[in-house]
Amino acid sequence: MNLISLAKKVFDLEMDALRTVQKQLDSSFEQTIEVLERTILANRKIVITGVGKSGHIGRKIAATLTSTGAPSVVLDAVNAFHGDLGMVNKGDAVIALSYSGETEEILRLIPHLKRIATSLVSITGNENSTLAKNSDLILNVRVSREACPLNLAPTSSTTAMLVLGDAIAMVLLEKRGFKKEDFARFHPGGTLGRNLLLKVGDIMRPLPQIVVLEAEAKVKEALKLWNIKRAGAVVVVNSERKVIGIFTHGDFVRNYELNPKIGELSLGNVMTKNPVTVRVDKLAVEVLNVFEHNKIEDLIVVDEAYKVVGLIDSQDLAIHRLL
Incomplete structure (x- = not known):
């Protein structure tokens, strides 16, 4: 049998x-x-x-x-x-x-x-x-x-x-x-419910832990701050602290092969303009779709005035059990 x-x-x-x-x-x-x-x-x-x-x-x-x-x-x-x-x-x-x-x-x-x-x-x-x-x-x-x-x-x-x-x-x-928010309200006790209720602000790296510089700053300044804060990206802002670009460690490596003196260049010349951002008051689960759709590793968090308030590294998602 x-x-x-x-x-x-x-x-x-x-x-x-x-x-x-x-x-x-x-x-x-x-x-x-x-x-x-x-x-x-x-x-x-x-x-x-x-x-x-x-x-x-x-x-x-x-x-x-x-x-x-x-x-x-x-x-x-x-x-x-x-x-x-x-x-x-x-x-x-x-x-x-x-x-x-x-x-x-x-x-x-x-x-x-x-x-x-x-x-x-x-x-x-x-x-x-x-x-x-x-x-x-x-x-x-x-x-x-x-x-x-x-x-x-x-x-x-x-x-x-x-x-x-x-x-x-x-x-x-x-x-x-x-919607997901409604589902979370009926499942507040479990991990699923807790994760669904999390806001972007709950999982982001706050300002003291990230690197924020204006466009005139040199790439070498970003490198120095990366080592101090163990960060992999710098958020580039204007004088009003509104986001205008992002420059990541990956960007540095790719540009260094073309120009070993990249450290002397200003961030405004090498940054990615109009980067993908997410509002701080959005649900954290929505971040998953943003990362997947845009194929990025770092996501800038902004407030209603488009001013930077934090950053989410793709590795943070696993820490908060969102993956």
């Missing part, structure tokens, strides 16, 4: 199932996103309910929605009739997960949900089921077979539900214009 082959077969079966469900996406998905967005804008919540394996998937979907700014709660279909139904309010949207669409506990909920006047979306593999017929919208996750060799244990079907839930959360996120 080749265990690796058996494992790969499970992967293949589940990937085939996902492709099938992907093809089944229709206007009901678009309408579901619209319903959920309206629910959130009305300051209502999304209620997820399911039983057994579907219930576990529902919990993960609710967690993903909540973490991306779409308030969601899990309604235990069994405990709903012992007080938990009180968490459902008029205007909420309910997503019910049941592959067969005939789960007894879920069906018992339907009349009560209708009475509360909620929107009911079903995620099911049976469009002709009782659940589907009583739903406002149906998201079809029908698969040809489970990955279970006996075709019994929920595997492909629950994977399809999980991925569809991710699709709902991510499309809703994009439609609502949910």
Whole structure:
């Protein structure tokens, strides 16, 4: 028995199932996103309910929605009739997960949900089921077979539900214009959240640690200050300390091959004019795109008046775990 082959077969079966469900996406998905967005804008919540394996998937979907700014709660279909139904309010949207669409506990909920006047979306593999017929919208996750060799244990079907839930959360996120700053607010405790909340000013090298000279200064002055401050670039400014150029160690090496007396030249003659800059109040994560797009090693940080306030070396990104 080749265990690796058996494992790969499970992967293949589940990937085939996902492709099938992907093809089944229709206007009901678009309408579901619209319903959920309206629910959130009305300051209502999304209620997820399911039983057994579907219930576990529902919990993960609710967690993903909540973490991306779409308030969601899990309604235990069994405990709903012992007080938990009180968490459902008029205007909420309910997503019910049941592959067969005939789960007894879920069906018992339907009349009560209708009475509360909620929107009911079903995620099911049976469009002709009782659940589907009583739903406002149906998201079809029908698969040809489970990955279970006996075709019994929920595997492909629950994977399809999980991925569809991710699709709902991510499309809703994009439609609502949910940004990195918003994501960070909901994840403040972890490294990801802390990094997303960092501003450029939090990671830059401040003025005392960098070399700033006017255009009339000699290259040899920059070299001396580089050694003292262990810097690899000099920010060139005018008399108002506004940035007009940059001269890096790499620039020095390249120019030295052409002119060994470069040390006597003024920075204004050898600097790179109009260098790439970033505002000090921008999010630090945005710096990654700037470095990647411009293929640079040093990034000048400026204030609203375009005056230099600091510098970011590409090596600083690793120190702050932004890479």
